[in-house]
Amino acid sequence: MDISAVGLGAIIVLVFLFLQIPVFASLLAGSVTYFMLTPNIPTQIIAQRVISGIESIPLLAVPFFVCAGVFMNYSGVTKRVMEFCEILMGRTSGGLAQVNVLLSTLMGGLSGSNLADAAMQAKMLVPEMEKKGFSKEFSSVVTASSAMITPLIPPGIAMIIYGSIANVSIGRLFIAGIGPGILLCVSMMILVSVISKKRGYKPARETRVTPKELISGLGTAALPLFLPVIIIGGIRLGIFTPTEAGAVAIIYSLILGAVYREMKFSHIITGLKETITSTASIMLIVGAASAFAWVLTREQIPQQMTGLIVSMISNKYVFLIAVNIFLIFVGMFIEGNAAMIVLVPLLAPVAVEYGVNEIQFAMIFIFNMAVGCLTPPMGTLMFVTCGITKCKIKNFIKEAIPFYILLLICLMLLTFVPVFSTGLVDLIY
Template identity: 55%
Template sequence: MSVILPISALLILFAIGIPVAFCIFLATLSYFLINNHLPMIMLVQRLAGGLDSVTLLAIPFFVMAGVFMNHSGISQRLLKFSEVLTGHMNGGLAQVNVVLSTLMGGLSGSNIADAAMNSKLLVPQMVVRGYSASFSSAVTAASSLITPIIPPGIALIIYGYVNNVSIGKLFLAGVVPGIMLCVMMMILVSIISKKRGYTPIREKRAPVSEVLVSAKDAFLALLLPVVIIGGIRAGVFTPTEAGAVAVLYALLLGMFVYKQMNTRLLWDATKESVLSSANVLLIICMAVGFSKFLTWERAPQELATWLTGTVESPLTFLLLVNLFLLIIGMFLEGNAVMIVLAPLLAPVAHSYGIDPVHFGIVFIFNSAIGTITPPLGTVMFTTCSITKVSIEDFVKEVLPFWLLLLLALLMLTYIPEISIGLPNLIFS
């Protein structure tokens, strides 16, 4: 009863639309109310302790770096570079959308931020060029799901902190899956565009000289993920310190290299960063308190004992976890799913001998799929609200992408080398 009541309260509060942070807080509060021998001051201490971590500083740092990049002309340079690379392909502007999401994912760290930016930047251009608004929205939303697993995705930092997994290894583990998803989506976009007659935006492939010129303009922006991962691997700085380096790097680019960020834009970008960071950190603060009482009640251990006694194969366990997360993801926000459920499922995965980095990538990507899935997908609602596309039309167009994402999820789940191959190579 000590566990069932708070978890039931959490699900009910989610279902009626209470903001995520307050859902988790009220569920945790209910545990302390039914266990009145626990002093209420302990709840306050657990919540305050949830943010007492140097590791969590990486979140506001990387959020700020991404916002600074968006205000400094980086997105326009990456857009031009993407056009030069893919403009000659079938569905040229849709291909640009996918590539830009992949490139910006390494800078913004947030799939919602990426979807919102491309909805404003590219969808209007795609509609003018003859693409349907619903297809344009579907491409934008689906390609933004590359962002959570491309370093330095905020989800990677949160998962590493909550489950005590190396954030540096998680960063590396997301590189190959991110590129794989980009290629798979480009192939699907090409097939759909060819059937519908969505023409390229360039008559022929760009000459090498033009590619080099556009690459030169975008080079400093593209260098950021390399600096971050390289610095962490070389031991120059920790993942947290890498966030501070990213902020400084973005600020120098915006104000002194590209000279597109002035004092007013700097102030606006700072306010946007603070609000975005506060939203994520408040959820984490509440979730740490929630996970504490689950640990006190030995919920992870009990779940692990039950599963290992019922399910013998780790492959079957992974299949059940994927099905469970896909269903839960239709109703709950991605970060909430990860923060609440990952501490429960990660120890069970470990008991099956599943690599924690591999399980982390599978979990994060699975949670991301729910953001474009009805009825409560956050990226779906963000994209449709900006592009003014109905949910019904969006769902019809996003279905092929959803099937592709499920295929990618199966590949990530049952071919661990896709995610852990690079970390094992670099950290060996």
């Protein structure tokens, strides 16, 4: 066992990440350092581990759902779902801000990508919100914060990666994500309403919604909103696996494109290119992190960490609080998928030792990584949204303080009230 080689490799990974070197290159650098300093290990194992890390059948769902989400944006789905959200939330306090939150919740089940959601809504909704009197900072924060709901609502890419790493049912994770997603949606709507009333932000519309408008809006958005039902229902009934559900989602998005007559052949080609680039970036991180995770496993770091933590902490709730603090800190500096691939093999076995439900722990982990997307200095959602809306980062952070407090409250509820994560899973399964 060569702990010094592992330690140096880990230090190099952290230093490279702080220097903003690409995540996959940072992880590979740490792995290569270990192999160079450890004798009698063939260097070709690095390549083998990278390749084997992405040769997972469940990971096939990643390009499928990414592709389906891209096609949804080209098929006119987003516009129709947004119009339906405006009908539902137009007269509430905060109007378009409430539409923003609800749209993220509904589109989370269609796009599966929080960055894509944030970018799309920053372009579509923020300019309209500013015209209605909302400040640029508030509009940007609502857009970025609501995009956090996307990884929680099925079919989130984070759930697929977590399930493939921890050997947890992806179908159960999909269902489990609905509870935290709705919790975050409702609590965020309440916060938006309170802030909007305090600042005098007016509703998007003054007139009451007529039954005819409601039925018309629902009819327009019904087909896209039916996709999560098809996915979860098909998986639960055993019609297809979560991986095959991704292929079903692609076919369904193409059907919607034909029905709405907005998707052109050029859109399909562009969508395939976007899918390839997005999937390649994810898989590079997965492969590199798989090699580094192999190093940690070979040196029995997970077992040692489990023994150390169990000997120091006797209460599972104290353990969960410590894990939350640790994951929030990690999420501030390391990309979520990379952190998941490295840390899940370390922390999931420890959680099992404390008797924490594997589904609940998965939701806690994924929620923490989502929070990291919104917090400086590595907050990808923050940078993507501010890059489009031209909002200053310091103004964004100041405006986001109430939302950070809200996220902390929701995290505590997920940690200490398991029913938010496991209730639907227990009911359906």
